Amino acid sequence: MTPTVLLYNLSGTDAGRKLKPVLLKLRIRIRIVERESYLETIGHLAGIEGMEASGQEYKEEGFSDPMMIMCGFSGELLDLLLAQMRKSAVPLIPLKAMLTPHNMFWNSLALHDELTKEHEAMKTARQNKK
Incomplete structure (x- = not known):
């Protein structure tokens, strides 16, 4: 699978403007997901063969919320992307995920809800450590 990033709500933002050249430099395919497609499976949006619309x-x-889903990434490419995002001062995109055999069957709304819960739980855990 060609490494692909699904981007939500980043068009016209500072994060989107800084992220696009990073993705192009790394030859990562960009797919802007519009609201009308939120009911399609993540696998279909990522272009996985056999995942029908x-x-x-x-x-x-x-x-x-801005959201970013990385599909078809090796661990090495993920590390490289995150390092390049930091180097290029891409503003934080808190809702990020890798495509998995489990979440590829979810739609964007379900994945957004899950990532929001995880982000809130991590934020609470960090606050409790202080």
Whole structure:
């Protein structure tokens, strides 16, 4: 699979402007996910063979948080991307995930909810350590 990043709500933002050249330099395919596609599986959005489109169009407001899903990455490419993001001063994108055999069947709304819960739990844990 060609390394691909699914990007949500980053168009026109500082993070989006700084992230795009990093992804292009590393030859990572960029897929901007629009709200209408939030009901499609992550696997379909990532271009996984055999993951058919549901054909459902999401018509509600959805979420506005920036989110980034990395698909088809080796550990080495992930490390390189994160290092280049830091070097290029890409603003923090708290909701990030790797495509997994489990979450590839989820839609964007379900993955967003899960990542939001994980982020809040980690934030709470950090605050409790202080």
